[in-house]
Amino acid sequence: MAALAESIVPYSQFDQLREAREIIRLEANALLDVSQRLDTGFCDAVESVLACRGAVIVTGMGKAGLIGQKLVATLSSTGTRAHFLHPAEAVHGDLGCIHTDDVVLALSNSGETEEITRILPFIASQRLPLIAITATEHSTLAAQATALITLGRLREAGPHGLAPSTTTTAMLAVGDALALVVSRLKGLTPQRFATLHPAGSLGRKLKCVVDTMRPIEQVRVASSSATVREAFTSQSQPGRRSGALLLVDEDGRLDGLFTDSDLARLLEHRRDDALDQPIRDVMTRTPMTIACTGSLADVVDLLSIRKISELPVVDAEGRPAGLIDITDVIGWTPVAG
Incomplete structure (x- = not known):
């Protein structure tokens, strides 16, 4: 041996x-x-x-x-x-x-x-x-x-x-x-592939935006001609509160975006007079959006690359259909490092 x-x-x-x-x-x-x-x-x-x-x-x-x-x-x-x-x-x-x-x-x-x-x-x-x-x-x-x-x-x-x-x-x-x-x-198509893979990380990654977004009924929407004060005081929606206010023109198409952070900046700079001016003067014009047909992977890419927290969802005619808040997909956003 x-x-x-x-x-x-x-x-x-x-x-x-x-x-x-x-x-x-x-x-x-x-x-x-x-x-x-x-x-x-x-x-x-x-x-x-x-x-x-x-x-x-x-x-x-x-x-x-x-x-x-x-x-x-x-x-x-x-x-x-x-x-x-x-x-x-x-x-x-x-x-x-x-x-x-x-x-x-x-x-x-x-x-x-x-x-x-x-x-x-x-x-x-x-x-x-x-x-x-x-x-x-x-x-x-x-x-x-x-x-x-x-x-x-x-x-x-x-x-x-x-x-x-x-x-x-x-x-x-x-x-x-x-x-x-x-x-x-x-x-x-990716959508059909997602239908065949509804479970797990792959299924969620390919999930359609409309299955993830907050529907328009749960999103704050106001006319861009309203004042900042009117836009905020007239809005009270059920469900999870989002820090974004979607603003539409006379035809109902998305015209801009105004967030709680924008409001905080006005107050920090003592621009109280802006509260009674049309919100279109201080809103973000042509904000980044995603189509209803997009995927959750597309959403994560936009949120991380653009460093934004709210992403309006629009239909083929540019009308708001819903909203994706970063808290809705927090588990899918890349970790900074």
């Missing part, structure tokens, strides 16, 4: 980092090779998914199956219905989940995975479009595919090149490319 311990070569942190970087470089270079290898077979796959009236049924065994499950999540989240079918379970009854309107996406580096090849006759009998992501065109899977994406013969990472690593990374990248190109052609 002592002799064995003495024969073990210490694996320093330097060696660990060197090997890790080499593995990552190998996989990165493989992705570059795959990107250059893509041909019209990828376009055929895109057309198959776009024409699909049912769902994309993704299947793969082992590590490829795990990649397939991730691709199902990516497709679903970008507006394409997708489900994962375990090929081993498929031949024990789960083939019944496939509909004649579906498209099958099969992942197998060798193209000869037994569990995959066993379900190919069923796919053929149903005349289902079959997208294959595999190494080369010389395999059972590739021969039956109606849309073929070849990765090339990739060397797996690691000292022995045994564990699926480079190949599964390539499958993941190609699958992501397929899902995202399809979503672009389908016209996926």
